[in-house]
Amino acid sequence: MSVYIIGSAATGAVFLSRYYCIVSRMIGVALVAVSFFLITSPAWADQTVMAADGSQVDCAASAKDLTRISLVEDEFASVSKISTGNPQDDFSVVNEPVRGDIYLSVPEGFARPALSFFATSKRGYVYKIVCRIAGEQAVQLFISNPAIAKANVEENGAPQAVVATSPQEAAVVLIQAMYSNSVADGYEMRQRTLRPVYVGNLKVQMIAEYRGSELTGRVLRIENRGGEAVTLTESTVAPSSALAVSIAEPKLEPGKVTTAYLVSQTGRQ
Numbered sequence: 001m002s003v004y005i006i007g008s009a010a011t012g013a014v015f016l017s018r019y020y021c022i023v024s025r026m027i028g029v030a031l032v033a034v035s036f037f038l039i040t041s042p043a044w045a046d047q048t049v050m051a052a053d054g055s056q057v058d059c060a061a062s063a064k065d066l067t068r069i070s071l072v073e074d075e076f077a078s079v080s081k082i083s084t085g086n087p088q089d090d091f092s093v094v095n096e097p098v099r100g101d102i103y104l105s106v107p108e109g110f111a112r113p114a115l116s117f118f119a120t121s122k123r124g125y126v127y128k129i130v131c132r133i134a135g136e137q138a139v140q141l142f143i144s145n146p147a148i149a150k151a152n153v154e155e156n157g158a159p160q161a162v163v164a165t166s167p168q169e170a171a172v173v174l175i176q177a178m179y180s181n182s183v184a185d186g187y188e189m190r191q192r193t194l195r196p197v198y199v200g201n202l203k204v205q206m207i208a209e210y211r212g213s214e215l216t217g218r219v220l221r222i223e224n225r226g227g228e229a230v231t232l233t234e235s236t237v238a239p240s241s242a243l244a245v246s247i248a249e250p251k252l253e254p255g256k257v258t259t260a261y262l263v264s265q266t267g268r269q
Contacts, residue, residue, distance in 0.1 A: 047141040053125040059141045061115060061131035065195060067104040068140035068207065069129065073148050073182060074121045075100020081117035091115045096221075098248040098259045099181050106133060123148065138195055138205075167214065171244035171263040174217045178210060178261045179246065187212040201226025213266065215243070220260040224252040238262045 051057045061067040069076075079093045079102060091106045102119065116130040125145055177184035187210045196203050203223040210217035220237070224230050230252045234245040237260045249258035 056128045059131045064136040065138040070101045072144040077122045217263045223257045
């Protein structure tokens with residue numbers, strides 16, 4: 001855990017050093033705050049379940065924070081839920097388009113013991129998701145469908161590793177893996193949705209880290225909670241030592257969410 005604390009704090013310090021850029025300073029403060037939460041907040045256990053097409057997925061959803069649901073080697077395409085007409089009984093389901101995850105949240109005073117809805121994936125699988133409401137910290141659920149792995153082997157055979165000839169090419173390969181929510185050979189992926197950090201009008205969360213012997217990749221979820229658009233550039237979301245940076249939606253309109261992917265050499269944050 002200490003490596004994540006040090007990494008977040010060090011990266012935040014680099015951002016803070018850019019005194020001439022307001023956005024850099026804001027994200028720098030956010031990353032330092034993330035390291036603080038890693039120290040002070042206990043980790044909320046991730047949930048991983050195996051589910052077939054048409055089956056029910058049982059899970060736990062946060063009563064106070066976001067609940068992230070992610071498909072392994074697949075993405076959510078749509079969700080279907082019933083609106084009760086009572087704001088205190090309705091929950092929110094947001095389909096994040098970049099990685100294909102969905103985020104759940106319940107209103108203050110949500111009285112129902114559980115929530116349920118149907119979700120359809122881009123591969124055509126349908127899941128009935130039933131989550132009981134418990135806890136205050138952000139949680140996340142990973143759904144793996146055995147049929148997908150079987151189909152991949154039947155269609156493509158055993159996966160072949162991509163051999164990179166330079167650190168820059170290796171960084172691009174890692175960016176592609178993070179973008180597709182898959183695990184690149186030689187990397188350990190740790191996914192956890194931390195309690196969100198609010199810095200000005202930006203809501204920043206580190207939702208995943210890919211750590212290898214040579215490179216480290218981080219996935220940041222950035223939401224603009226203000227009333228004006230914010231433009232994010234490579235120089236404002238990554239330190240100068242970064243080997244590769246990708247921002248899904250650089251111009252962040254009010255209320256919108258984007259994902260940033262950062263790759264740097266391990267030990268040089």
